Structure formats: structure tokens, C-alpha cells
Amino acid sequence: MSRELSGLYRALAADADDRALPAPDRLRGRADRRAHRRAALGALTVAVLVGGTAAGTRLVLTAGPDAPPGPPVASPDEGSPSPTPPSVPPTPGRSSPPPPARTPDTPPRTSTGPAGSSPTSIPDRAFFALAAANDAGTGSTFGPGPVLPALCGATPGEAGIVTRRVRTLAFKLATTPQGYVPDGSYKHSITVYRPGRADDALAELRRAVRDCPTRPGTGDTAGLTSTQRLLPDGGYGDESVLFEVRRPATDYEGAPEVREVVRLVRAVRVGNVVTVLWELGWEGTSSPRSQVDQDSRRAVDAIRNWLD
């Protein structure tokens, strides 16, 4: 029976897929431990060389040893990991690769530091899970992108950032049967700020919304002016900011309709961490306030559980 080479490669790929690789944090941990051992070995080598040189010099310059010789320095254990000398970094194609790091990097601190300190990484568990009745079954997609709608050129909360992760996820209302199209979607971000900068971020956001009551649309919403306004809010995290973005809806051909689309955006601060739920709708839906409130609470709970 004839086979195609591409089929054999598909079989190989399937077999490779059965093998699990370690979780990324474990891999980073191993890599950092190796880097530290290598740095320690390097320091030890320098100490041996310096010590040996100094001792040799004394022996030459004096008639006899004035001081008793120090303890012998153990040679590196052959069983310890052999540091792999970083080779010249490979060059993929014609693009220039980055030069190898020559100084040992500091290890990533634990992401659950004591109160007052800022975590330096954000694990998946910091992101809330939708209630089963709201799970649209589409999962989350992490990636780059803005965490707030455009606010007349302001960039609130972009200073003092330690780390940030952003995901997009769709939800359905509890009354919507499984298998139907989602009722809305979120751009959900978690940002860790340096100590004392998270409340600045929320203050900047309040100011940016106040200073941008109206904004002309661009791109797909060109010709449509949106209005922004702060809404009273409280009871979420240490403090929160809720605002709405309201603009005329458009039909499938882009023409304005009589009704409006309302988007809700809530930023909640928990210590040095700010999470933003920006409801983006789904095919022209407006943000359901009760759903956004419910998911905001879940978002805060997930962050508190992570930080505890």
C-alpha cells in the first residue's frame, strides 16, 4: 500500500503531540537555577584564581609563609551540571539575533508576594472563570492589545507597570441556550503596578474619562461620535472606576441606526493590581450591566485568591 511522505510526517507530529513538555514556569525555574549555578561557579573560579595568585605572590616575595595556608578550595564537582558555554547565538535567516545575555538574570520572584509587594508575573489562575451558565465554550485567548477604549489620546494607567496580561473571552447570558452565539465578550486585563502606582492609574482613568466626554469615531465607526461618562460605582476591590461608552449603533452596511450601543468598562484595584473588564459586545449587543457586575466580582475574587 502506498503512503505519502506528508502522511508519515503527520504521524510523526501526532506522536510528538503525545509527549508533554513541562509547564513554562517549571522550565523557567530550571533555566534560572542553572544560570545561578553557572554564575556561582564563575565566581568560585575567580576566587580560586585570585586567591592562588595572591598566595603565589606572597610565596615569591617572602622568605617563608607568614600565615598558615588557607583551606583547600574544592574543585568543581564533576557531577554538577556542566554549564553550557553560550555559543554564538544563531542567526535565523538574515535577521540579527539578540546577543546572548552575559550577566546572570535575576530570578523571577514568586507571583504571590507579601502584601505591599508587587508580583512580577501573573498566573492563569489570576483570571476568573465564567460561571458555568455563562460559559460560551469558546475559551480565552491571551494576546497583546489595548486594555481600554480610546479616550481622546489619553493613556491612563500606562506608567509604573510591572507586568500585564490581557485576554479576550466571550460569554453568554444564563438564559441563552448552549450552542447559540455569545451575548458579549470581554477584553480582560490584569496589570501589576509598582507599589503606590495602582491608585494613580485609577485616578488617571477617572480624569481621562472626564476629559473626553465625546469622541469622534475612526475606522469602522468614522462619522459616529461616542460619548463617555463616569458612572457611580463601589463595592469592588479597594476602589473601582466604572464608565460607559455610548455611540449610535450601525446596521450591517455601517449606516447609523436609531438605537445606541452601550459599552461598560470597569477597572478595579486590589492592592497594587488593577483588573479591567471592558465589555466589547458581540455583533452589536450592548453591555448587560448585571452580567458585568457579576463577572467583576468574580474577577476580584480570583485576584484576591491569587494574592492571598
Added chain:
Amino acid sequence: MRDANSFDDFYRSTSARTLRYGYAVADDLGEAQDLVQEAYARAWRQWGKLAAHPAPEAWLRLVISRLATDRWRRLRGWRLAASRSGPPADVGPPGEETVLLVGALRQLPARQRQALALHYLFDMPVAEIAREAGVPTGTVKSWLSRGRTRLAELLPGVVSEELEVNDVA
């Protein structure tokens, strides 16, 4: 400063296909796992700069290709580190087709294995493989052609997909 989150996202989104590539250029799946982990460990050490690299995945593949040609010397550190975390989980043996392919690939020069892997696993056109390998497209065509011819000799009954190499150029 290195951003652990962006590295983790990169690792999660690329590691499966990188392992496939490692398997196709190495001759053993266990070794491919070591190669891939070593490559990602190096990527993490340089992540501050590599994150801004235009093609970090291509960089990884090149590291893997180079490690594969000198794996025992370069992997010693990783193997020792990995051995401290216990043996890997049991997995089933590879399928018959994989065993045949890997056995044949062992008899091909490394550059041909790499070119074939990029072509069949990543569906890369010749020009892109040439860019990644830093060689003229004619060289890649030659590697692919010779590699497929040799595999056809080593794998009786395998259909030689004659037009692929030229079609994708």
C-alpha cells in the same frame, strides 16, 4: 527586564510544534524533548532581547538544529538538571509509521532533515526555508529534492510527491 508572562504565552503557543520539529531533526523523541527544553531555556535567558526579535520561533528552530548536531556535549547540563526532577512520565511507543520515518531520517544529512521538517511540518515555501537557513533557494530545492529521493529509496511504497518542491517556490 524579562517578561515572564510573554515568555509563557510564547512557550504555550509554540512548544507543541517546536517539539514536532525537534523530533523530525533529532532521531529520538526523548532527545527531542531535551533539545526543545534546552532551546527554550536559552530563549528565556535571553528573553529580554529575544522578545523583540522579529522571528523568535525561527531562532528557536535554529538553536535546536545546532544542538541536534552536537547534542551530547551541549545537553549534558540540561540532562543533569532534568534528572533531579525524576524520570519522565511513561508514554506509549511511537506508531509504526513514525518509527519507519525516523529510521529513514537518521540516514539523511542534518540540513536535508531540517529542510524537510520545515516543508512538511510547517508547510513553509522554499523561499521561507531559504531565508531561515540563510542559503539560496536553489540550495533548499536541492536539499528537499535529494532528501525526498533518499527517503523514497529508504521507504518502499512511499509516494514521491514530485511537484511540491517546485510548486511552492
